[in-house]
Amino acid sequence: xxxxxxxxxxxxxxxxxxxxxxxxxxxxxxxxxxxxxxxxxxxxxxxxxxxxxxxxxxxxxxxxxxxxxxxxxxxxxxxxxxxxxxxxxxxxxxxxxxxxxxxxxxxxxxxxxxxxxxxxxxxxxxxxxxxxxxxxxxxxxxxxxxxxxxxxxxxxxxxxxxxxxxxxxxxxxxxxxxxxxxxxxxxxxxxxxxxxxxxxxxxxxxxxxxxxxxxxxxxxx
Numbered sequence: 365x366x367x368x369x370x371x372x373x374x375x376x377x378x379x380x381x382x383x384x385x386x387x388x389x390x391x392x393x394x395x396x397x398x399x400x401x402x403x404x405x406x407x408x409x410x411x412x413x414x415x416x417x418x419x420x421x422x423x424x425x426x427x428x429x430x431x432x433x434x435x436x437x438x439x440x441x442x443x444x445x446x447x448x449x450x451x452x453x454x455x456x457x458x459x460x461x462x463x464x465x466x467x468x469x470x471x472x473x474x475x476x477x478x479x480x481x482x483x484x485x486x487x488x489x490x491x492x493x494x495x496x497x498x499x500x501x502x503x504x505x506x507x508x509x510x511x512x513x514x515x516x517x518x519x520x521x522x523x524x525x526x527x528x529x530x531x532x533x534x535x536x537x538x539x540x541x542x543x544x545x546x547x548x549x550x551x552x553x554x555x556x557x558x559x560x561x562x563x564x565x566x567x568x569x570x571x572x573x574x575x576x577x578x579x580x581x582x583x584x585x
Contacts, residue, residue: 370410371421372432374401375468376476385534385553387473390436390465392570393426393458419455423448426458426466433466440464462572 365373378400379386391400401410403418412418426435427444435441440461447453458464531538537550546556557566565576572581 366430367410367412367421368424368430368432371401371425372430372468372472373476374406374409376473380477383552385548385551387468387477388470388534388551390467392462392465393422394462395570396422396466397458416455419458420453422458423453423455426464431469432472433468435464435466437463465570 375391375396376387379391397403403415407413407418410418410421412421423444424430425433426441427448428434428441429448435444440463443457443461444464447457532548532550532553534553535548535551537548539545539548547553558569559565560567560574560577560579560581562579563574563577565574567574567581573579574581
């Protein structure tokens with residue numbers, strides 16, 4: 365396994381355990397460094413001995429090497445690729461663009477979680493007893509089943525498709541309609557809108573300032 369594969373699998377492992385919805389959303393570079401795969405707790409798993417090796421590995425991932433992730437915006441991707449080609453890369457490039465984020469390649473995430481890699485998140489299947497043989501004896505008389513009309517549907521119990529308002533914005537799973545839903549029961553995505561503490565305007569994760577009043581927003585640690 366290559367060192368870049370180890371980094372990718374560590375990212376997927378940590379996010380699957382803490383915030384599965386983040387596997388399908390852009391992850392700010394700073395968040396990768398601070399909380400997802402921090403150097404201090406990840407160096408042993410990544411088999412690296414210096415922070416320069418760690419930063420260089422992140423730079424390779426952010427530059428799109430191996431097709432493990434896509435970096436946005438495009439100008440940040442171009443800067444990372446130029447720095448990767450430098451004789452002595454300047455790892456301060458990560459802090460130069462607060463908007464830089466990586467999105468993990470969906471097919472690689474699916475392959476790893478679904479068992480296409482060395483680790484699978486599917487629970488082991490318990491041994492099932494053999495199904496009984498329900499075939500009739502060969503010499504038995506055939507049983508004639510009368511044709512019965514289909515039962516009348518009961519509108520009260522019919523299952524109606526969930527509307528877009530009651531589906532998870534991340535995975536599309538149906539949400540309970542008569543209850544307060546803060547997290548998706550399928551993927552764990554946080555569904556409660558984030559608001560500015562000063563003016564209560566809706567803000568997005570990763571913003572540093574409110575677009576309505578300009579108030580500074582707390583960044584995740």
